[in-house]
Amino acid sequence: xxxxxxxxxxxxxxxxxxxxxxxxxxxxxxxxxxxxxxxxxxxxxxxxxxxxxxxxxxxxxxxxxxxxxxxxxxxxxxxxxxxxxxxxxxxxxxxxx
Amino acid sequence: xxxxxxxxxxxxxxxxxxxxxxxxxxxxxxxxxxxxxxxxxxxxxxxxxxxxxxxxxxxxxxxxxxxxxxxxxxxxxxxxxxxxxxxxxxxxxxxxxxxxxxxxxxxxxxxxxxxxxxxxxxxxxxxxxxxxxxxxxxxxxxxxxxxxxxxxxxxxxxxxxxxxxxxxxxxxxxxxxxxxxxxxxxxxxxxxxxxxxxxxxxxxxxxxxxxxxxxxxxxxxxxxxxxxxxxxxxxxxxxxxxxxxxxxxxxxxxxxxxxxxxxxxxxxxxxxxxxxxxxxxxxxxxxxxxxxxxxxxxxxxxxxxxxxxxxxxxxxxxxxxxxxxxxxxxxxxxxxxxxxxxxxxxxxxxxxxxxxxxxxxxxxxxxxxxxxxxxxxxxxxxxxxxxxxxxxxxxxxxxxxxxxxxxxxxxxxxxxxxxxxxxxxxxxxxxxxxxxxxxxxxxxxxxxxxxxxxxxxxxxxxxxxxxxxxxxxxxxxxxxxx
Numbered sequence: 001x002x003x004x005x006x007x008x009x010x011x012x013x014x015x016x017x018x019x020x021x022x023x024x025x026x027x028x029x030x031x032x033x034x035x036x037x038x039x040x041x042x043x044x045x046x047x048x049x050x051x052x053x054x055x056x057x058x059x060x061x062x063x064x065x066x067x068x069x070x071x072x073x074x075x076x077x078x079x080x081x082x083x084x085x086x087x088x089x090x091x092x093x094x095x096x097x
Numbered sequence: 098x099x100x101x102x103x104x105x106x107x108x109x110x111x112x113x114x115x116x117x118x119x120x121x122x123x124x125x126x127x128x129x130x131x132x133x134x135x136x137x138x139x140x141x142x143x144x145x146x147x148x149x150x151x152x153x154x155x156x157x158x159x160x161x162x163x164x165x166x167x168x169x170x171x172x173x174x175x176x177x178x179x180x181x182x183x184x185x186x187x188x189x190x191x192x193x194x195x196x197x198x199x200x201x202x203x204x205x206x207x208x209x210x211x212x213x214x215x216x217x218x219x220x221x222x223x224x225x226x227x228x229x230x231x232x233x234x235x236x237x238x239x240x241x242x243x244x245x246x247x248x249x250x251x252x253x254x255x256x257x258x259x260x261x262x263x264x265x266x267x268x269x270x271x272x273x274x275x276x277x278x279x280x281x282x283x284x285x286x287x288x289x290x291x292x293x294x295x296x297x298x299x300x301x302x303x304x305x306x307x308x309x310x311x312x313x314x315x316x317x318x319x320x321x322x323x324x325x326x327x328x329x330x331x332x333x334x335x336x337x338x339x340x341x342x343x344x345x346x347x348x349x350x351x352x353x354x355x356x357x358x359x360x361x362x363x364x365x366x367x368x369x370x371x372x373x374x375x376x377x378x379x380x381x382x383x384x385x386x387x388x389x390x391x392x393x394x395x396x397x398x399x400x401x402x403x404x405x406x407x408x409x410x411x412x413x414x415x416x417x418x419x420x421x422x423x424x425x426x427x428x429x430x431x432x433x434x435x436x437x438x439x440x441x442x443x444x445x446x447x448x449x450x451x452x453x454x455x456x457x458x459x460x461x462x463x464x465x466x467x468x469x470x471x472x473x474x475x476x477x478x479x480x481x482x483x484x485x486x487x488x489x490x491x492x493x494x495x496x497x498x499x500x501x502x503x504x505x506x507x508x509x510x511x512x513x514x515x516x517x518x519x520x521x522x523x524x525x526x527x528x529x530x531x532x533x534x535x536x537x538x539x540x541x542x543x544x545x546x547x548x549x550x551x552x553x554x555x556x557x558x559x560x561x562x563x564x565x566x567x568x569x570x571x572x573x574x575x576x577x578x579x
Contacts, residue, residue, distance in 0.1 A: 005282050052238060
């Protein structure tokens with residue numbers, strides 16, 4: 001859906017999306033890295049299970065909610081990527097384990 | 098914590114950091130305000146939820162992926178001067194910081210990288226800016242539908258350009274700026290569906306002479322020409338419907354009474370920006386309906402001071418005025434703070450007459466833009482019952498209207514009926530739609546209907562993080578029986 005233009009000098013980091021290694025650029029937000037990955041990154045809502053993807057990218061809509069390094073429902077558009085970060089796409093209601 | 102404030106030690110050894118001025122939001126208003134107060138010798142802390150300063154308009158300005166300045170344009174790069182002034186001022190910047198609590202005692206709860214703490218400020222300047230106005234149409238929750246601001250954020254921060262079929266729908270200056278940026282970056286736009294109605298051009302006409310002399314007029318006309326040369330423009334679109342199963346595949350739209358369809362892989366929506374009210378309202382600052390801009394705006398004195406002592410609001414959060422006006426309002430709020438806290442030091446910052454003059458220049462032509470780009474009612478109060486109004490709790494316009502018929506009189510009562518506005522976004526993407534829809538159903542004014550009652554925490558906070566805050570011994574001794 002998106003291609004990269006501009007400088008190629010930005011440092012590349014690796015994040016893991018549901019176990020799949022994905023390249024991201026330092027300076028990307030988690031939500032931007034997910035959109036750039038080309039992977040199916042849609043979450044499913046807790047209410048109806050409808051698919052959702054990031055909508056506003058500026059901290060307002062909460063449609064980019066994602067589990068980052070084990071912490072659920074973080075705003076992916078506000079968290080910068082870091083090397084080795086583990087991302088899990090949220091599917092429906094959270095289940096207590 | 099790497100901030101510049103000092104710590105006020107209380108008896109038990111717990112510390113609460115104190116600063117003279119806390120500025121919340123590092124866009125043009127916040128950067129200008131913090132630079133001014135710090136230059137006058139006030140201990141100033143500027144916080145923002147993003148990692149680097151700039152706000153939305155100058156997003157990623159200190160770490161842009163672009164070498165070529167032409168893509169984002171000269172107005173974007175002007176933001177560098179604000180950051181340079183801020184950096185030279187001695188103020189401290191703290192990024193990735195979300196303020197979740199703010200009240201009349203000016204004890205401010207903030208979270209950074211999973212840890213929370215309190216900061217106490219003598220004065221607070223809220224510069225939390227604007228958000229894009231909700232654009233509730235059928236299908237706007239489908240993956241592949243985003244706001245124009247979202248796509249522009251991807252461009253500014255990560256150098257990302259859409260590479261599939263892109264359709265832009267809506268109205269307002271940002272659409273034309275973003276379209277030009279995408280075209281300069283080598284991208285392609287299938288069509289722009291402009292929702293500005295004929296009646297808005299007529300209504301704005303009397304305000305045109307004042308606009309023509311403003312700095313926006315020539316720039317705007319050039320941008321629109323640049324885009325129109327390379328892109329199909331469909332004008333006077335009066336209905337929109339995003340279509341697709343699991344993601345958007347196209348868009349139905351209507352011009353006059355004619356229905357048409359266009360294929361799209363990415364649909365970008367935008368119909369202007371409105372003040373981001375959550376933190377200000379939760380702090381108890383009164384807001385009133387602004388008819389010209391069809392949104393709630395805080396009640397402030399000419400220097401941005403609110404009814405809550407020690408809290409001022411500057412920038413688009415005080416009412417939409419654009420980036421240049423935001424910076425001047427930031428300086429104005431700072432001037433008032435300096436005058437109150439360090440009388441006699443005002444001469445270290447530009448004289449107030451100069452700020453007021455610059456503000457008037459920046460605000461020239463705003464009335465024309467407000468009138469021309471006031472979104473038509475059909476895009477603010479969804480006529481289709483199936484349209485989702487509350488994206489989080491998945492409440493439709495039909496359910497909302499039904500609840501009003503059965504007795505819900507306002508947004509807060511509506512929560513009990515439908516959970517509308519009670520999801521993670523805390524009403525940010527449905528609040529205005531809900532107020533205006535109830536107002537339309539009841540034949541009441543938006544002021545009478547009111548807005549959601551907003552409460553702390555204004556950003557989600559885990560119980561663990563809350564419990565891990567180092568307690569103030571005085572707070573404990575106040576409730577523990579000996």
